[in-house]
Amino acid sequence: xxxxxxxxxxxxxxxxxxTDYREALVAALKVCAAGKWGLFDHNADRTARAAVAPTIxxxxxLAEEIDAAREQLFMEPFELHQEFLRQRGPVDxxxxxxxxQARAWLERLGAA
Numbered sequence: 001x002x003x004x005x006x007x008x009x010x011x012x013x014x015x016x017x018x019t020d021y022r023e024a025l026v027a028a029l030k031v032c033a034a035g036k037w038g039l040f041d042h043n044a045d046r047t048a049r050a051a052v053a054p055t056i057x058x059x060x061x062l063a064e065e066i067d068a069a070r071e072q073l074f075m076e077p078f079e080l081h082q083e084f085l086r087q088r089g090p091v092d093x094x095x096x097x098x099x100x101q102a103r104a105w106l107e108r109l110g111a112a
Contacts, residue, residue, distance in 0.1 A: 007073065014069035018078070021062040025084065026111045028055045032102035040098045041088045059084070 032039040038048030039055070063081035070078060087101070096104075106112040 010069055011073055014066060014073065014075075017062055017066045017069065018080075021059065021066060021078075021081065022109070024055070024058055024062065025080070026106065026109060028052075028059070029102040029106050029109075029111070033099050033106060035099050037098045039088075040101055042091050042095070042098055044090055 028039055036051075037043065038045065038052040041049060041052075059081065063078050066078040066081070070076065087105075103112065
């Protein structure tokens with residue numbers, strides 16, 4: 001019974017961490033959607049990268065905790081963070097700007 005209780009507590013902790021991650025991501029996306037570039041690192045601008053570094057670090061730390069819990073629970077890795085990371089980085093000149101991309105993410109997450 002103790003193992004079941006431990007697993008239940010771990011799953012509750014994982015769910016809380018995922019909620020925290022989603023809230024932090026939505027907050028960052030809202031800032032980006034309002035016009036502050038850097039979250040998606042499209043321009044590889046040092047100043048923008050430095051400004052958003054604490055946010056990226058927070059998201060990464062949360063995602064690592066989530067993945068550790070998910071691994072113990074025999075669950076798939078946390079896909080939302082992986083998808084976010086895949087969207088970061090340089091893009092071609094025809095790509096949408098970061099604010100528009102952030103608004104699309106907010107809509108997708110139901111937080112627009």
